[in-house]
Amino acid sequence: MGKSITPKQIKANNRQLIYDFIYQNRKVSQQDISYALRLSRPTVASNLVELEADGLIYKNGQQNTELIGRKAVGYSIVSDYRLAIGVEVRRSRLKMIAVDLYGEPIDFEEKSLGYERTVDYCRRVCEEIMGFISRHGIRHEQVLGIGFAMQGLISTDGTTVVYGAILNNTGLRVDSFSKYLPFPCTFIHDPEGAALTEIWHSPEITSALYISLSQHLGGAVIADGMIRAGKHGHNATFEHIRVRMGSNARKCYCGRYGCLETVCSMNALLGDEPPEAFFENVRAGDAEAVGRWHEYLDVLGRMASNLHLVMDVDIILGGHLAQFLTEQDVRYMYNVIKEATPFDEAEDFIYLSRMPRHNIAIGSALTYIRAFLADTEQNEAPSRIL
Numbered sequence: 001m002g003k004s005i006t007p008k009q010i011k012a013n014n015r016q017l018i019y020d021f022i023y024q025n026r027k028v029s030q031q032d033i034s035y036a037l038r039l040s041r042p043t044v045a046s047n048l049v050e051l052e053a054d055g056l057i058y059k060n061g062q063q064n065t066e067l068i069g070r071k072a073v074g075y076s077i078v079s080d081y082r083l084a085i086g087v088e089v090r091r092s093r094l095k096m097i098a099v100d101l102y103g104e105p106i107d108f109e110e111k112s113l114g115y116e117r118t119v120d121y122c123r124r125v126c127e128e129i130m131g132f133i134s135r136h137g138i139r140h141e142q143v144l145g146i147g148f149a150m151q152g153l154i155s156t157d158g159t160t161v162v163y164g165a166i167l168n169n170t171g172l173r174v175d176s177f178s179k180y181l182p183f184p185c186t187f188i189h190d191p192e193g194a195a196l197t198e199i200w201h202s203p204e205i206t207s208a209l210y211i212s213l214s215q216h217l218g219g220a221v222i223a224d225g226m227i228r229a230g231k232h233g234h235n236a237t238f239e240h241i242r243v244r245m246g247s248n249a250r251k252c253y254c255g256r257y258g259c260l261e262t263v264c265s266m267n268a269l270l271g272d273e274p275p276e277a278f279f280e281n282v283r284a285g286d287a288e289a290v291g292r293w294h295e296y297l298d299v300l301g302r303m304a305s306n307l308h309l310v311m312d313v314d315i316i317l318g319g320h321l322a323q324f325l326t327e328q329d330v331r332y333m334y335n336v337i338k339e340a341t342p343f344d345e346a347e348d349f350i351y352l353s354r355m356p357r358h359n360i361a362i363g364s365a366l367t368y369i370r371a372f373l374a375d376t377e378q379n380e381a382p383s384r385i386l
Helices: 007-025 030-037 041-053 119-135 190-201 266-270 275-283 287-310 320-324 327-340 359-374
Strands: 057-063 072-077 083-089 093-099 105-112 143-150 161-163 185-189 208-213 217-223 226-228 314-318 350-352
Touching: 007 030, 007 041, 007 072, 030 041, 030 072, 041 057, 083 119, 083 190, 083 359, 093 119, 093 359, 105 119, 143 190, 143 359, 185 190, 185 359, 190 208, 190 217, 190 226, 190 314, 190 359, 208 287, 208 320, 266 275, 266 287, 266 320, 275 287, 275 320, 287 314, 287 327, 314 320, 327 350
Parallel strands: 083 143, 143 185, 208 314, 314 350
Antiparallel strands: 057 072, 083 093, 093 105, 208 217, 217 226
C-alpha cells in the first residue's frame, strides 16, 4: 500500500498549481483559478495571500468577468522576483544579459574583452558580471545563477569544457569563475543555448535539428522538447563532417581539412567583412555578393539535405546569420535540396529562427529559469540545473 499524501504536501501542491496557473495565463482572477483548478475559493484565497506576501505575485488591476457587479481583482506573477544571468564568452568580447521568469531580456551589455586562459581573465570576467548586476540595480537575492555559454563541448554536469579547440579552453572548469561569484554557475555549449531559447519561445517544437550559423558552425538535436547530448556528449557536431578534399580544402580549427565548418560557417562566408554591408550588397543585386551568397546557399542546402536524410525532422536555421536570411533564401535552398535528394521533398521542414538575436546568452540563462519554475518551493533558488 502506497504512502498517503500529507496535508503539508497537499498545501505545497496547491500553491504550486496556483502559481503555475497564474504564470501560464499572465493575468487571472481568484474565480478563474478556482474554476480551472477545481479548488475551493477559501483555498485559493489563502494561497493568493501567501504568494503575494512572499513577493511572488501582485494585484494587477481588475479582470472582466461574466458576473454582474464589480470587477474581480486580477493577479500576475512578479516576473523579476528572480532573474538569471547569461554570459556569452567569445574570443574578443563578452556579452551579458539578464532575463526574467518569462525568459524576457531586461538588461544587456557587451564588452570588448580578449579571451585568455589565465586567472586574471576569469577574475576580470567576474568583475564585469558583478558590475553589470550592480549597474542595473539587480539585488543579489534575485539572481538564480550565471550560465556561461562556451565555445566548446561541455560535460553533462555543466562543470567542464571537454573539447574547446576554438578558444583552446579544453579542461577549463566552471569553478575558475564561480570562486569569484556568490551565485551558482554552469557551462553550456553555445549552440545548445541558442536551441534552448528556440524551444522556450516555440514550445510546440518537440523534435528538430537546430543549425547555428554563427561565426562558427554548430548545432543541437531537439528530441521530446529537450536538448540531446548523445552517448558521448557530441551530438550534432556535424560541423566536423569532411566535405572537401585536396588542394581546395581549408584547415578547420579542429586541425583537419575540409570540414563543413570551413565552408558553411559565418566566418567562412564573410571573414572579417561586416555582415550588414555584405547583405546590403546582396539585396541591392551586386553580382559579386550575390554570387558568393548563392554559392554559400548551395553548400548550406546540400548540408541540410544530407542531415534531413539522416533525421527526418524540421530544421531550424539560427545563429547570428539567421537575422539576415529571408524566405527567398529558404526557397533557394529548397531548390538545391530537390536536386540533391532522391525523394519528392515537401517544402515544409526548414524554418528561420524566431530568436536570432542574443539567443545564445538568453539560452544560457534559461537553464536556471527552467529549474526555478520546476521547483516545488517557489520561494527558494534551485540547487539543480535542468
